[in-house]
Amino acid sequence: MSDRPTFDPTRIRVPPEERSAPIDASGPITPSRLNELIRAALDRSIPSTLHVVGEIGNLTRAGSGHLYFTLKDASAEIRCVMWRSAAARVKFEPATGLEVIATGALEVYAPRGAVQLLVRKLEPRGVGALELAFRQLRERLEAEGLFDPARKRPLPAYPRRIAVVTSPTGAAIRDILQTLSRRSPFVEVFVFPVRVQGDGAAAEIAAAIRALSRRAADLGGVDLVIVGRGGGSLEDLWAFNEEVVARAIADCALPVISAVGHEVDVSISDLVADVRAATPTAAAELAAPHVDELGIAIRNAASRTARGMRQRLDLARHSLRLRTERDVLLRPQRRFRQHAQWLDETVLRLRGLLIDELRSARRRLSTSEAAIARFGGGASFARAARRVDERVQRIQGSLASSLNAFRTRLDG
Missing domain, CATH: 3.40.50.2300 (Response regulator)
Incomplete structure (x- = not known):
């Protein structure tokens, strides 16, 4: 902050020829002239810098950035205006109901004939402006969820x-x-x-x-x-x-x-x-x-990776051992040899059955021939021959069915 004193227009030395003429209010005057008289009276009798304590009311922030509000106490109020350049330097957010200290000068707003305080500086009362600004922004951003x-x-x-x-x-x-x-x-x-x-x-x-x-x-x-x-x-x-x-x-x-x-x-x-x-x-x-921490992390990661690989290899070895210990994998020819033996036994059994059936058929045929020779019936012989043929076909069919059943079991 500069040590230069605050600008005070009343301390400016005005040459005698530029000084205002004596005020003459003996006759009728216009509102403009009255405002001039009020302004002159204020300049003479009111300090150029005032510090006014009051509560903000009727606060309006114009699109131009200017602030318009009133300062009030229990029994009175005064209109205030703060131009954009001054308002931009206010760190906290002015709000209705906030008690502040406004620093500025009185002026007359001629279009309305109103006396108002032209505020150059605004501070919250009882707490620093920056502290209040911090508190206000913190509450607003916290309500938005930014924290x-x-x-x-x-x-x-x-x-x-x-x-x-x-x-x-x-x-x-x-x-x-x-x-x-x-x-x-x-x-x-x-x-x-x-x-x-x-x-x-x-x-x-x-x-x-x-x-x-x-x-x-x-x-x-x-x-x-x-x-x-x-x-x-x-x-x-x-x-x-x-x-x-x-x-x-x-x-x-x-x-x-x-x-x-x-x-x-x-x-x-x-x-x-x-x-x-x-x-x-x-x-x-x-x-x-830290680079040392990174080295430790790399070593730990390598150790975890190696440990995981060892575990997977151990599991693979165990699984392979279980599979190789199974009889069908340990001695794969054994099952095929058993099937070959069963096939040989089946063929021998079928061959014996066929021989027995043929012998039985011969015996029956011999008996039939003897009967035919005794009775001399050609027709009876033909019928006996057909029965023998049918019996042979049945035997062949039975043999084929047995072989097909064996092949099915072997394929399964």
Whole structure:
């Protein structure tokens, strides 16, 4: 802040020839002249800077950005106006019913003949403006669910490329780069330089985050983003409490670590980010594993893989052993030899049956021939011959059926 005194128009030295003529109100005057008289009286008798305490009422924010409201107490009120340039510097959100201290000067609004307070500065009473602004934004974003743990994304275990949004000359970037170089020298780091305090800093930070979210693929693939700065006063850290930064972090397609100030400092960006780090150094430690830890992880993974392969081989050996121990696989010819033996036995059995049937047929035929010879009947002989043929056909059919049944069993 500058030590220059507040501008006071009453202290300007006006040459005598430019001074107003004595006021003459003896005759009738116009409303315009009356407003001039009121303005002159105010300039002479009222200080150019007033600090008015009251409760905001009838608050209106015009499309132009100007604020119009009243300040009131238990028995009176006064109209107030705050031009856009002054309203833009108000950190908190003015609201009806909020008790504030308005700093400004009285003026006459001629078109209405009304006296109003032209407000240059507005502060909440009983609490700092920044503190109130922080509280208001926090409540609003929390109601929207931007702080919900369910929307937080996990950090990649082994990032290859990390982007850092911070000042290129501050202690924060030095701490981050040194920590990453020591812990994970294989990680590639992109620095997006921005202002981290002062007018326009919040817009720069938000623009860098949004650009990273859009262009991560163009950079070869960015795995996560660190946003932050070193310590400072509440005013110094305020850019990270601006709504534009909070929404850029919430909309970012990449996981975001917020590291603003020291451990005791909590910013809106800390609450919105996927992970909050107490310091920039802690952010670097959270972002990438130590090379020793990576070596241990690789060895553990190799050990788990080898152990899993051994287990699978042991199971395969056991399964193969069970299969080879089965009789049909251990001695595969044994089953075929048994079938061959059964076939030989069947053929011999059928052959014996056939011989018995033929012998029986011969005996019957001999008997028949003797009968024919005794009785001399040709017709009777023919009938006997047919019966013998039928009996032979039946024997052949029985033999064929037995052979077919055997083949079926063998194929099965």
